[in-house]
Amino acid sequence: MQRFFIQKSTILFLSLMVLAGCRKSNQNQAYQQQAPELPIEKVKQGDVSVSREYAASVEGISNVEIRPQVTGYLSRIFVDEGDYVRAGQPLFKIEDQIFREQMKSAQAALITAQANLSTSKIDLDRKKELLRNKMVSDIQVKEAEAAYNAARGAVSQSLSTIESAKINLNFSTIKAPVSGFIGRFNYRLGSLMTPSNQEPITLLSDIHEVYTYFSMSENDFNNFQKQQPGSNINEIIKNTPAVSLLLSGGEKYAQTGKIDAVEGQFNKTTGSITLRAKFNNPDSLLRSGNTGKIVMEQFYSNVILLPIASTRTIQDKIFVFTIKGGKAAMLPVEITGKAGDNFIVSKGLKAGDEYIVTGFDRLQPGTPVVAQKKNAQPKKS
Template identity: 30%
Template sequence: MKNSRILFLALCLIAASCSSKKETEKADSHEVINPIVKDTSYSSEYVAEIQSVKYVEVRSKVKGYIENIYVDEGQSVTEGQLLFTLNFLEFEKELQKANAAYKNAVADLKAAEVELANVKLLVEKNIVSKSELDVIKAKADALTASVEEAKAHKEQAALYLSFAQIKAPYNGIINRIPNKVGSLIAEGDMLTSISDNREIFAYFNLSEIDYLNYISSVEKKTKTVSLKLANNALYGYEGKIEMIESEFDQSTGNIAFRARFPNPDAILKHGSNGKVVVNKQLKNALLIPQKSTFEIQDKIYVFVVNQDGVLKQRNIIPKMRFPDFYAVESGLSKDDKILFEGAENAKDGNKIQPLPVDLATAMSLSSKD
């Protein structure tokens, strides 16, 4: 009888110990959250080629030697300002010859007109035949054509003479001058280039998917873009997208965009590079913290907590990754409860005591820590 009582007490102690252990296990609590649904903004960066709104290569229209250079590299010039002169003695001689030929043709025409007038009087008096008058008229017409031809030659010679004086086509900055005084310049050779950098174009390419997402956006703000410079500094002025090309590049599958940026401080230069930053909106995004996820073989998982507090491993497909969040494409709903922290130490099937917390509050406290 005594042994039975001892055995009974031992069993009670073991049961009490197990009960206490289970209660201890049940006391293990973890924070759980619901995914939040909200509109969120994000940005995409695209490599951009920067070009001046106005850029032209100044080339010689005639062959000759550079006689004078009136500007220096990096100098600001105004429209019509003289930049270079080529040796124009030959052109001056040609113009003189053309002027002389024109004057000679005019004199011949005047003589023919006087003769024509005299023949008309003689025809009226029946002294000469009408056929002779026709001959004189034809001669006068030929001399009129000669005058027009001489005038054209004179204007052409004057034009070639003007080509020996190279002037600025618009206000801008002189770039490199590769040839110096005395250099022989062939027709079409580049003398320098001029850039007007008060505004610049940034050309960048979007994939077909990004293009479709862009044009389907109803946000007018998406036309406003930023520019990140080569040193990753953000340019101080915003630009606007003003042009999209009409076709995709078949070799790359991309389509070109053009944005215009002001450049009052002349920081941006023709031929430089940067990144256009396009701000976008993601409507009704289902967001969860990255700390609530873990990876297995390049797949992303979370622990979903069921009504009994049991953890169930579930694969999710992210739509987009942000610095601290994932926007979930599929695998979760806003009503699911997931483990907030400690997913790397949890196991499928573990039972926890859920402590519901507000996601926004939890992330705020976490960022302060």
């Protein structure tokens, strides 16, 4: 009886083991059937050209502060704010009566000085004649010569005073030093003008050409220098291709520009350096104070390229999926820019690494994944 019970128990145990093995085999088969087959590609490396945009500010090629050079009351204004003026055109008038009187006084002093000069010349000539007849001494002749030289000096001083009066009189009419557009007036009729006024009367902006200023990061600037031929910054600037300007509304400015200057040092606070590009402005479309974006092509050699569609963005960070040990793994990557439909990867991947191309929308790290065979047709859902 006992022996029969032992045999029956053994048979039952073996049956349970067989059933467990079958169940585990079925689970493994189901496990493999559930694992999705996703396309896998290798990371590529290549050369790309990227359009870079940099925020820019516009200034006229010449922004001139219009200031008085003499003291007086503002008596006339010949132009209005926003007017276009040409070089030499009168802009403002300072009361000039005092300068006219100074001119008259200087002219009268000149007449007196010239009369004294004539008198001293006559006296000198007469004493020289008397000296030849030994009727006067040498000392008397030298005194006459000294008086004559003093009279000549007085004439020169009077002429200088007249020129100074002319200059002040001319300065009472303030003229445009360059052609351009008049800015806002800081003073009105009757205001007292002095050369020491804190603010200029207005600003005159010459905008037949404009400068656009924009900043580059240290990495972008280093790459910019490497791309252009030349042994120094002047040669590099000379060989730099033309750049474009996007206006504040997003439209492209018709004229192309040329980078013509680079700041001497980096800004320690921002870690950037300022560049300047010059644009022709024949239609005066651009004005000082305009903003926009400089667009320039930058070439990158032997960079890691990753399709944008094969990435996932989570909280401003970019990830790519790959397969490790038969399971999905999510890797963070660092991006330096875009080239068409690709990201330029600076960190996280290298050429030859594999990544999942598509089908990872609902994929979680650790999920079983099977690499799809190259010629296999994707399974229909």
